Amino acid sequence: MMLQLDSHSIQKLFQKRAPNSHKGNHGHALLMAGSSSKMGAAIIAAKACLRTGAGLVTVNIPKEERVALFTAVPEAMIQFREENQHWSSFNAIAIGPGIGTDTSAELLLKALIAAVNVPTVFDADVLTILSKNQDWLSKIYKKSILTPHVKEFDRLFGIHHSEDERRQTAVAKATELNLIIILKGYHTFITNGQEQFENTTGNSGLAKGGSGDALTGIITAFLAQGYEPINAAILGVYLHGLAADITLETQSEESMLITDVIQNLGKAFKEISKDRVD
Template identity: 60%
Template sequence: MELLKIDLNCIKNTYKKRPCDSNKGTHGHALLIAGSSNKMGAAIIASKACLRSGVGLLTVAFYPENKSVLFNSIPEAMYANSCVMNDLSPYQAIGIGPGIGVDEISLQYIYQLYENKLPVVFDADALNLIANYKIDWNNFNFPFVLTPHPKEFDRLFGEHDSESERRSIAIQKAAALNCVIVLKGHKTFITDGIHTFENTTGNSGLAKGGSGDALTGMITSFLAQGYTTLEATKLGVYLHGLAADITLETQSEESMLITDVIENIGLAFKHLNSKIQ
């Protein structure tokens, strides 16, 4: 199977310019299920990255005691308590997992997705819950994306000795589960079981806690805006890495924070737009 590069040429064909006569409804409403008492940072990071990637509206669901943390850091986001799962009609896409923990309460979020039809990004603790509780994939009758790092991948699909082994299992699993798998790392690999892609952007400044949480917010944002699962993952992975590369103009790999990278998502879009005109 040919390994295609996710580079500017590839992304130029995927990205759709924002129409000048659009409104917030045009760009979708994303739901992020993220954060818990010790890991609200994951929810804040994912939410900021989601909003910086163009979504029209964002609602974040988490434990109610942490409401003020969200409002103080991101006034643009709306809050919903866990009952949100009873009515998913306002949303166009769901991202679940960053910082939610692996307890029984978080497990309920996974169960409540069974009737859902919206596209879903499963990341971090959502992947760990699926692995720990041996959730049957047949319950997921909606388009979905899995974004594991190598350790999460092995928890889901068994221990592997090498990246090339993981890549070939990822292709098989994506085909069998009818989903997109994003195997994260230095050169992130994406597959839908039919095509395979390798990202060309990003640097080791991303090798820090929270970088993956930002990626989840970005992919969820693109799904809510109407991109397919494969398009949203390609765009998210490429722009996440490009924003990190742009951050190297003012920071080093050592000093870079994921919040710096999120602030540079705008320059990454500008770079992309300048190559399209």
């Protein structure tokens, strides 16, 4: 049975922030993103992660790109990709946006899969790497999250001829691998193999570069704050779409930028908190 996400179901999942909390109560997220030609992906993911409430955000980037990140997102910390990687202090990790598909990215992904034991979001370029290294899928930390769009999904799991076929495969693969799969698109589909959800927010203004990077940042923030992975996926997808719908108050679907959507995450949080019964 598939559940359509609505404000009522989201309100039941959303946990209100305690008034006496501090940054240590809201988790430390690591985003492994960006490369010399794709630093925008890292910046977008970091801004979205911070706007979604992660207590601390560290971004793993090439050292030569540090000025771009420091300038665009002064609230984020930096981990340099060229140095020894330390992952044990993070509550949640994401890897993929703008990271590239070269040998160095492949080796980094392989090392992360072998070492990490916290929920991880796999997106963008690393999905392409995984499609070429199918045996790695079974080694991913359980209940981690894959976020493919249609083309990435077909690279991972074979050519499909309809949305229904992809959804059936998503359920089967989520069950087999004990992962959560977010099949992005119109009415984004989310499954952990046992449960199936269809999103009801969002619009075609999200059909632009950067939207997936923001979604990755949003979901990772929820993971870092201690949400169960399936709930982090649900909340992330719904909130991402809701912020895009709110953006239509001031932009059109043609003119909307993902940075506009990130700016409206605050209004989206207020919307899902409205009339909440604790």
